[in-house]
Amino acid sequence: MSLLPPLPDEIDIHPGPALLDGLERGPGLAAHRQQYDEPRASSLAELQALVEAVGLRGRGGAAFPFATKLAAAGRGRRALVVVNLAEGETASSKDTALALRRPHLVLDGAITTARALKAREVHVVLPGERPLAAERMRAAMAERTDGVRLVEHVTEGRFVSGQARAVVELIERRPNLPVTAWDPEAVSGVKRRPTLLSNAETWAHVGLLVLRGAAGYRLRGTTSEPGTTLLTVTSRGARPAVHEVAYGSRLRDVLPVSAAGSPGIVGGFHGSWATWPTLANALVSVPGMTSLGAPLGAGVVLLPGPSACCLQVTTDIVEHLAGQSTRRCGPCFNGLPALAEAVRGLLEGTGSRQRVEELCGLVARRGACAHPDGTVRLVRSLLLTLPDEVAAHQHGSCTVSSAQLAGAAR
Incomplete structure (x- = not known):
């Protein structure tokens, strides 16, 4: 029943209207410059105005305003720029897609910003x-002659390796694990210097913005939410597929026909369960999908399909997440394994919903990083969105198996 995506480099990348436009040209620098001219040098004030003009938000999951981070980094001395390709979210492949096919768009955004920050x-x-993905990005880095030094770091490959503070620790040559911090990285990051750290998709959007300008960027999306976003859609038995969609588009248009009628998870392993009516009627939008109780998060849609037990899928994911923790604080060391055991108890009909809810309350907002909170978010969404499934297991049955038996009887 597991939906843990295997072989993360093996993905289907669909052409898109902006970041994924022109994939047939190839990932090399010469092909990239045939499509785009050299990015124009921008002062910090010009770059700040540009990102504010389109309301650019980060695509790493929190949708934080990029202009706010840029302004914070620009106020300090000797700021650092970090491109985070450590796609720790197991179900996401969008940064991988950019590394494989559009690495120079990512580097254009980061290098232009580095120059603006001096x-x-x-x-x-x-x-x-x-x-x-790492090999393709190295090849792209070797092609650059921008006068800005590109420094490589490689993560340990854990779910939490891409967390911002874990990345800071890696750059400082300490274990690639998150630690507690009181200031955001843009204020005090690597060696306490202002550190502008964003994922590859965010930097690709910055690159597109400096290459096409605000007017060109606004050709996609809506008036209030311009631009596009990348989504990784994974369904059972299929390779992860990366799509680029304009904000305001129907989510349903990138979902496979086989998913119709069944619930799915939006936002990744730290995401939320959503019913089929929610998936079928949602428009791709950060505030819009948050209001539906299915935040876009890391831009992931997981579709187990009609033959899958959603409680089994949740159990698999929570057990995976418990094994990926840093085990440095109580909520990770004790809380997540206990929560995984309690969720499995629900699956097997030996545990109680009350115990799961109690553990969610004990784990949430008490960890050194957001890993416990994300795990709790997934579990609570199951309880809230699919109560019939939970109730069926508490009575020793399963809605999926019951439906299959009823179909066989007919």
């Missing part, structure tokens, strides 16, 4: 568990 180097954090 930073002499860009740190590029590569995914240790995705060797082909």
Whole structure:
């Protein structure tokens, strides 16, 4: 029943209207420059105005305003720029897709920003568990002659390796694990210097913005939410597929026909369960999908399909997440394994919903990083969105198996 995606470098990448436009040209620098001219040098004030003009938000999961981070980094001395390709979210492949097919768009955004901040180097954090993506990004880095030094780092390949503080620790040559911090990285990051750290998709959007300008960027999306976003759609038995969609588009248009009628998870392993009516009627939008109780998060849609037990899928994911924790704080060391055991108890009909809810309350907001909170979010969404499934297991049955038996009887 597991939906843990295997072989993360093996993905289907669909052409898109902006970031994924022109894939047939290839990933090399010469092909990239045939499509795009050299990015125009921008002052910090010009770049700040540009990202504010389109309301650019980060695509790493939190949808934080990029202009706010840029302004914070620009106020300090000797700021650092970090491209985070450590796609720790197991179900996401969008940064991998960019590394494989659009690496220079990512580097254009980061290098242009580094120049605006008067930073002499860009740190590029590569995914240790995705060797082909790392290899392609290295090849792209070797082609650049921008006068900005590109410094490579490789993660340990854990779920939490891409967390911002874990990346800071890696760059400082300490274990690639998250630690507690009181200031955001843009204020105090690597060696307490302002550190502008964003994922590859965010940097690709910055690159597109400096290459096409605000007017060109606004050709896609809506008036209030311009631009596009990348989504990784994974369904049972199929390779992960990366799509680029304009904000305001129907989510249903990138979902496979086989998913119709069944619930899915939006946002990744730290995401939320959503019913089929929610998936079928949702428009791709950060505030819009948050209001539906299915935040876009890391831009992932997981579709187990009609033959899958959603409680089994949740159990598999929570057990995986418990094994990926840093085990440095109580909520990770004790809380997540206990929560995984309690969720399995629900699946097997030996546990109680009350115990699961109690553990969610004990784990949430008490960890050194957001890993416990994300795990709790998934579990609570199951309880809230699919109560019939939970109730069926508490009575020793399963809605999926019951439906299959009823179909066989007919």
